[in-house]
Amino acid sequence: MLVQNSLIHYFAVSVLSVLFAVLIAKLPIFRKKKASQEGRAWIELDRAALHLNVDALRALLPNGCEFMPAVKTNAYGHGAVLISKELNRLGVNAFCVATVQEGGELRRNGITGTILVLGYTHPKDFSHLRRYHLTQTVLDFSYAKVIDQYGKMISVHVKIDTGMHRLGERSEKIEEIIRIFECRNLNIEGIFTHLCVADENSAESIAFTHAQAKAFYDVVAELRQHGFTCPKKHIVSSDGLLYYPELAENYARVGIALYGMLSTRAGTERCGISLEPVLSIKARIALVKDLFQGEGAGYGLQFVAPQDSRIAVVAIGYGDGIPRSLSCGVGSVLIQGIKAPIVGRICMDQMLVDISNIPNVKSGDVAVIIGQSGDEKITACDLAEQDGTISNEILSRLGERLERLLI
Known part of the structure; x- marks a missing residue:
């Protein structure tokens, strides 16, 4: 009888312990917080654009x-x-x-x-x-x-x-x-x-x-x-x-x-049907910094301020798939609908952009690497032309640490 009561007590305590652990885990203070998907740099996928492209291409398919x-x-x-x-x-x-x-x-x-x-x-x-x-x-x-x-x-x-x-x-x-x-x-x-x-x-x-x-x-x-x-x-x-x-x-x-899109801008324009880019790339501005005339910035001090300037550090780099060949003024990003040229060398995890002509930029603001901001747009074909390659390569080498969001 004593042994039987002990077993019953053991199982009862075990069950209650499991239930208590589950309830505790569900309490907000004990939940693990997932890192923000838009916290550093991310990819947005336009669901409507994908649907439009599927419809446009399906319309070309013959029966069967x-x-x-x-x-x-x-x-x-x-x-x-x-x-x-x-x-x-x-x-x-x-x-x-x-x-x-x-x-x-x-x-x-x-x-x-x-x-x-x-x-x-x-x-x-x-x-x-x-x-x-x-x-x-x-x-x-x-x-x-x-x-x-x-x-x-x-x-x-x-x-x-x-x-x-x-x-x-x-x-x-x-x-x-x-x-x-x-x-x-x-x-x-x-x-x-x-x-x-x-x-x-x-x-x-x-x-x-x-x-x-x-x-x-x-x-x-x-x-x-x-x-x-x-x-x-x-x-x-x-x-x-x-x-x-x-x-x-x-x-x-x-x-x-x-x-x-097609592999090139010319191909996209020639294709004869309306296609919409599905992907945009965005990244946060980590900080804004003043540069005085003659000061350099970045690896090798490849950018030297021609006059007193302001630069922003954008939290994305070649480790995320952004071509390093866009360094030193070749490429640009969009901030508040205005193009901000990339200055200095693109780093593994960040890049520098000149925001001297863009007012009120602050840490946490969003820079658009591919996509639209205001009336301005940067496409994968733009980056491909600047990099001397095709859009397929620009897109295919985008890094895994960029969160993908279907919106």
């Missing part, structure tokens, strides 16, 4: 063609999980990523639909393809044999090299392509190629694109003659859909256009 957005490299810096969840809500049920790790992250966060891994997956990671129900790209015949030797069924799309000479089995190697389709452990769900000059409008580029398409269709026809079906076919990405919509088969692998 599905949207397969590229959400690789963290959705071009936008945040793959946030963007993919929103696209799922819009009825998008196919995605492409670069790596098995990217695909696994989407699955762990509840993303549904087909997820095609466009790049190389090491054999030691083949189990992840099955665990997360991912579709692997067959890079060539030798890689098909590696997948087949794994011994377990893996869903794949076969890539055909029609002239880019990057990934894919060469289109003229029809015997090897047929042998890919004969592999027992490949569940072949699609076949595709990639256009490499679809963004260019010279006669040579147009002819080359049509030659790529012909080479692809010749392979499909040859496979059919040998009794193989190709359930899903896809050829176009952003530029292909915009300029060669007739080549959009079962999927359109839209990338940079989804995010509201």
